[in-house]
Amino acid sequence: MKSSLWVILGLYAAVALGTGIALVAFDHDSPLESSLDLSAVSAGAALAALGGGMITFTGFVMSVVLLVVQFGSSQFSPRFLRWFRDDPVMKHSLGTFIATFVFALTATALSGRGPENIVPYRALIGATVLTAASIAWFLALIARTSDNLRVAHVIQRIDSQARRVFDDVYPTTSTEVEAAQQAAASVDPNSAVQQVRNPDVGGVLVAVDRDELLRIAQRHNALSPAVNDPTTAVQCLHRIADVLRYAAAKHLSTGVVTDDRGAVRVLVPTPTWDDMIADLPVKRHPALARQLDLLEEAVGRAYPAEQRADALAADRQGLGMAIQTGESARGVS
Incomplete structure (x- = not known):
């Protein structure tokens, strides 16, 4: 529901339809007086033009967006389509365009009812607000689309x-x-809801053969400036x-x-770390052993002999020495 584009567009259309009916009915029940001196014919023509223009504009925007999605999917990844579909700017901009069209169409159809020529000023104000919102969302959509292509x-x-x-x-x-x-x-293993097993051979990336990777890149011209x-x-x-x-x-x-x-x-x-070391290619073992030797040498230079064993103990959070030193300080004092 949250990521569905049709749900968002349907809500915008429903709200615009209800708002249009309510404002036109309010104009008929309690007409407004204005110094603009508009006629009911001119107001209806303006609303009709807005409705026709918005549906054309929405179709144009959708065509451009689909071209952008096609270009992004071919250049980057098919996941580009999902990013655009889940983008809130995309949803709300299209929803505003459709709401403006539905509101203008509803106001045009309902404003000419009755023998009196009542000018629907409230409906015109609502249409003006929606038009301004459509312009704002259109600019936001342009900015977001250009950013997504970077x-x-x-x-x-x-x-x-x-x-x-x-x-x-x-x-x-x-x-x-x-x-x-x-x-x-x-957790009781016997109470598991479902066990999922991978029939393929699993693997973890533990090293990269840089020389072979460079040879592949040169052979396939992967980084050609053209x-x-x-x-x-x-x-x-x-x-x-x-x-x-x-x-x-x-x-x-x-x-x-x-x-x-x-x-x-x-x-x-x-x-775990031990699993990664066990799966490390044999030719990478000397480099790893060298790094471990350098680490032990650095510990030997930084800590006295009585603290060296504690410093070499596995402590991923780095709190072991601090805790032991604090306890030693409290004992001395």
Whole structure:
């Protein structure tokens, strides 16, 4: 319901229809006097012209939007269609256009009733307000469409969605980890609603063969200036690095998905650091061993011998040394 385009457009049309009937009836029951000295014929002609123009304008906008979606889907991803469909600016702008057309059509059909030539001033005011709103939403739609076609904006949206996925699946603090582990331990495996198994071989990306990747890119001319912009590729790599840095702060070993009330809904066997190391290609082992040696050397230079073992202990939150040091200080004092 929330993401349905037809629901939003239907609500706009229904509200415009009811508002048009109410304003015209109000004009007939209590006519307004104005210094504009308009006639009922001119008011009806203005409303009729507005209704005809808005339906033509809405069709033109829809045609342009469909061309933009087709271009974006072919250049970026088929998910581009979903982004446009779920965009609130797209929904409300089209809804305003349709509401203006329905309101003008209703006011035109109802304003000429009765023997008296009553000028529907309230209906004209409502039509003017809707026309101004349509212009505002049209400008907002142009701005949003141009932003959606920018590569930097597309990459930013992917980055934001990836962060939300990490926030929803993986906890951040040790308290959240303990709560997730306790919630998982309280679940009876025999009471599971459904077990989903992947028949294919699962895998986790643990390393990238840079030399082979460069050879593939050169062989397929993947970053030719005539086809793709190398700057775009650099922006994508920067965003990937940003997402990986954001994921590094998460506890990837917890595969517990809970709802808003904390109830366990899904248990996913997620990879741990040891799993990633075990699946690491053999040729990457020396580089990893070298990084671990450099880390131990840095710890040896930064901490005295009596604190070195504590400093090398696994503590992803970085609180172990602080807690132990604080306890030692309280004991000395």
